[in-house]
Amino acid sequence: MSDVIIIGAGPAGLAGAIACAENGLRVTVVDEFIKPGGRLLGQLHQEPSGDWWNGIKEAERLHQNAMNLSVDIRCGVSVYNLEKCSQNWNVHTSIGTLTAPFVLIATGAAEYPVPVPGWTLPGVMSIGAAQVMTNVHRVQVGKKGIIIGANILAFAILNELQLAGINVERIVLPEKNPNSQKAGEPEEVLKSLLHASHLAPSPLLRFGSKFMKKDWIRKMGINFYPKNGIKINGTPLQLRKAALEVIGKDQVEGVRIADTDANGKVIPGTEKIYEADFVCIAGGLYPLAELAAVTGCPFHYVPELGGHVPSHSETMETPLDGLFVAGNITGIESGKIAMAQGITAGLSIAKHAGKGKNNINNKLQQAVQNIRTVRQNAAIQFNPDIDRGRSKMKQIWEDQHNNNNQTQEKIG
Amino acid sequence: MTNFENMVICRCEEVTYGQLLSTAAEHKCTARELKLRTRAGMGFCGGRTCRVSVDKIIESVSPDITPGDIPLKYQPPVRPVTFGTVGEKK
Numbered sequence: 001m002s003d004v005i006i007i008g009a010g011p012a013g014l015a016g017a018i019a020c021a022e023n024g025l026r027v028t029v030v031d032e033f034i035k036p037g038g039r040l041l042g043q044l045h046q047e048p049s050g051d052w053w054n055g056i057k058e059a060e061r062l063h064q065n066a067m068n069l070s071v072d073i074r075c076g077v078s079v080y081n082l083e084k085c086s087q088n089w090n091v092h093t094s095i096g097t098l099t100a101p102f103v104l105i106a107t108g109a110a111e112y113p114v115p116v117p118g119w120t121l122p123g124v125m126s127i128g129a130a131q132v133m134t135n136v137h138r139v140q141v142g143k144k145g146i147i148i149g150a151n152i153l154a155f156a157i158l159n160e161l162q163l164a165g166i167n168v169e170r171i172v173l174p175e176k177n178p179n180s181q182k183a184g185e186p187e188e189v190l191k192s193l194l195h196a197s198h199l200a201p202s203p204l205l206r207f208g209s210k211f212m213k214k215d216w217i218r219k220m221g222i223n224f225y226p227k228n229g230i231k232i233n234g235t236p237l238q239l240r241k242a243a244l245e246v247i248g249k250d251q252v253e254g255v256r257i258a259d260t261d262a263n264g265k266v267i268p269g270t271e272k273i274y275e276a277d278f279v280c281i282a283g284g285l286y287p288l289a290e291l292a293a294v295t296g297c298p299f300h301y302v303p304e305l306g307g308h309v310p311s312h313s314e315t316m317e318t319p320l321d322g323l324f325v326a327g328n329i330t331g332i333e334s335g336k337i338a339m340a341q342g343i344t345a346g347l348s349i350a351k352h353a354g355k356g357k358n359n360i361n362n363k364l365q366q367a368v369q370n371i372r373t374v375r376q377n378a379a380i381q382f383n384p385d386i387d388r389g390r391s392k393m394k395q396i397w398e399d400q401h402n403n404n405n406q407t408q409e410k411i412g
Numbered sequence: 413m414t415n416f417e418n419m420v421i422c423r424c425e426e427v428t429y430g431q432l433l434s435t436a437a438e439h440k441c442t443a444r445e446l447k448l449r450t451r452a453g454m455g456f457c458g459g460r461t462c463r464v465s466v467d468k469i470i471e472s473v474s475p476d477i478t479p480g481d482i483p484l485k486y487q488p489p490v491r492p493v494t495f496g497t498v499g500e501k502k
Contacts, residue, residue, distance in 0.1 A: 078491040080488060080491040092498075094497055112464035112465070114465075115420070117416055119419070177416070178468060179465055200418075244415075293482070293485075302481075308482050
């Protein structure tokens, strides 16, 4: 029997496994995918420092470290239920029920789509699917693509598609409607992009960002936004165009696109069909917390963290005895943050298990501090207000810890 | 506009945007009732694809719900499994 079962072999899960094993705990890691690494496997980008971040290499390094510490890693295993039974957690999986006193849920995030008429045609995929096909499976997604939705995730993956020599013709916004909400409003999109403008290869965006923090300049920027867009490594970002429909008979043949005003309203008579053989929809990411939810763990809605997140402390414990969380399940951030959180969770588990001798408290505090340091130095920030989100969760946790007069909401 | 109403939201159960809107309008549904009446989110993927969209539709048709609540409950099994897997013996 293991001391710890970790669900998810991504950056958080593997880092957590290593930290647990280094402190003398027996660890089993399960993951749904055929190989360990999680979303690291798709990542490839150049840091502002000029160094390359190669997710596959990072995954291999973590995997090797974990193997050296005799961590039992089982891939291709799905967890469908999680429940506490007296002192132990029962982890129900496709290969049977595993049992341990400690569980770390590191299930990451899931993508949500922005539905567009015609989005069920073959050839339409989420932007993350294009990433997996390109960088994990090494399959060319198509010859001529259009991305619907302009956000950090879309730009990161656009860059990867470009590195792989895949032709993306343009990025447009989804049509503004109750479902797309802010993702269909040019000014809101521009505002969110300015926080990541240091990543934009376009000098115009980089230069503009300093000034566009002021409302009126930003409004002017949107009003005079070039009709053909601003190029990002050769792919025009067209904030004033909206995708109305993906068209095609048996598969994607093109996208019906119209010009919009500064608020995202379609300008009648400007519709045009642009040819494409693949379309990527970039909605966004939300914490994949279903397993925490079925345990009855309380949740909180923190928009800056990407939605509903399980209640957790800075040391990654939940209110349920023996249940810990790390990585994107606690809020949407980069893989580096996930690793730092995984280490913290691992040390936290070691402490609860009575391992790690006297200096475990120090190590744990250092690990918590390290998460903040990594965050401050992060190149990619999915939500510009991430700090506020983390503070909110910390405050909620401390309030509840101090008075047991709990006001948590239960799921359902 | 019809194009928009015919747009599929829940792919597993093939529930359209129009169906969700008209059901919500006709029955003044809670999130749970809307799910049960239309089967949106009750298919093979367990709502992983459409959950966020269905939540947004609920927000837009019943604006007085508190945004903090999780509108749709999660229940095991959270992954598709065979009866053999969850049962005692094959």
